[in-house]
Amino acid sequence: MTDAKGSSADDAAFKAQLVALIPHLRAFARSLAGDAAAADDLAQDAMMKAWDARASFQMGTNMKAWTFMILRNQFYSERRRSWRTSQLDQEAAERTLVAVDNPEALMALDELRQGLAMLPPEQREALILVGAGGFAYDEAANICGCAVGTVKSRVSRARRALQAVLAVGGYDRDGASAGDAMRSILEESERLSTVR
Template structure:
């Protein structure tokens, strides 16, 4: 979704930045890369699988940050997701969507831990703000607050579906696989969420 609303949502959701090698997630990534190379050499997994898992880490971190509001907690979620993906690598069906498979694991880990999706994007320790090179001006801050307030008012299922498609970058088919619902339901939820947001924002 590349329209104005999509762009504003993209700006609203913070990025987690790079993974430092000396962090818990960084160490897991180093071990996972080595394990994937060994598994590829032994033909346990394909090169596409290994490359794909590593390439999706930034998107997984951003989605985890959206759900938790805290970089440390988000990285723990991603770490758990990668470990589970490694343990269950034989269950991945080649030719299916790796994105949907990993995001399903991430979503299940979050739901099992919290039983619900948090509604607000939080920044307890200032780590998110530190990733931005320049502070938002007052006008930008007011616009982001208005968008966040409008987003909070969208029903949870519609909100999560919209964010999977607009921010996490999943296709409607991938989002449907993650959410366990028909593609038509995803399209309806995204459309309804967009309508609620544009109505709330007076656009």
């Protein structure tokens, strides 16, 4: 359909769609990266990668899923390069996602943010994609490069773990006990899902 370079009309259409997706890319990046600045760098890199790869995108297919996949790949390849392993950083947990200005909402979101930050990354991203990004399970599976069933089980484990941690409520803000609680919740949900 499009040749290697693409016509300028195709490019313009592509760019318009890409621009419309920027806010979503930023939000997804924020959920993966620790802080807003790093997230924006990630989103910009992903945006440029998408632009460079535009010839391989088929107009009319799901561009949001396609760009999210690019962003995710970018995140993990950078992470492999430059990060040490995925040790939970409580400070990053505090910064993850947004800071809202409504204090009441902030409290509730803060717990959720921290709960999210404590999830294993693959569960967190599955939950974000399906629960917040509006993707169907099969789309999320595509983005994450895994089976639909895997996404389903990740989402369900993540949900159970989050629910448990939020139900406990008022858990210790500064780390240790929350981490311990979350760890045992995760182990428990892991155990339950393998028993099932």
